[in-house]
Amino acid sequence: MGVFIAILILFVWAGHLAYSLLFVELDLTNPWMYLHIIVQGYLYTGLFITAHDAMHGNIHPSKQVNTVLGTISVALFAGMSYKRLLKNHKMHHLHPATENDPDFYVKSQNFWVWLVVFFVRYLTVFQIVIMAVKYNLMVHVFNLEPISVWVFWALAAVLGSLQLFGVGVYWPHKLPHTHDMGIHKARTQPKNHLWAMVSCYFFGYHLEHHNNPRIAWWQLFKSKP
Helix, strand or coil: CHHHHHHHHHHHHHHHHHHHHHHCCCCCCCHHHHHHHHHHHHHHHHHHHHHHHHHCCCCCCCHHHHHHHHHHHHHHHHCCCHHHHHHHHHHHHHCCCCCCCCCCCCCCCCHHHHHHHHHHHHCCHHHHHHHHHHHHHHHHHCCCCHHHHHHHHHHHHHHHHHHHHHHHHHHHHCCCCCHHHCCCCCCCCCCCHHHHHHHHCCCCCHHHHHHCCCCCHHHHHHHCC
């Protein structure tokens, strides 16, 4: 089931992006345009959640299968290095919300400051080159409208990144750390499976994820007391 869900997300992301780029009218008075931007942003979030499941070996028992699907997912998401993400994510789970956690920022709890630091820590020259190549292929080879590419490809990716950071990094791990957050220094959303799915593929149930990282995202709701 894990492989099926991972591939399904990849195909839905690609299919909706293609549809948006080719058929959705860019017009500030067009409500469907905004809907497709939001949906595409949510599907970008799904790409990264898929890669995250791969990092924990939750897509398939085979390490190779997880690596392939995880690599594809983060490459499509933003030209990122799966190997680097995997290394940092292991550190995040070993030292959550401490100075040794690459996702945590000890010098400021301001959302925007932490966000910028978070992005800078993960941004690489290679990633910028990959994204530039993708953009030029879409615009100059496939003859897509540049503004459409910026809106449905780039802006949607930014929205997905904000969702991932806000719900999956900042909110669950920010100070103050209270006793009920446990050793993982992680909060959890109140039990509401629909909202948990909409807000970030159940990753608002963040304490439950840290308590048992080997639960796939689509089964995480079952661990909520």
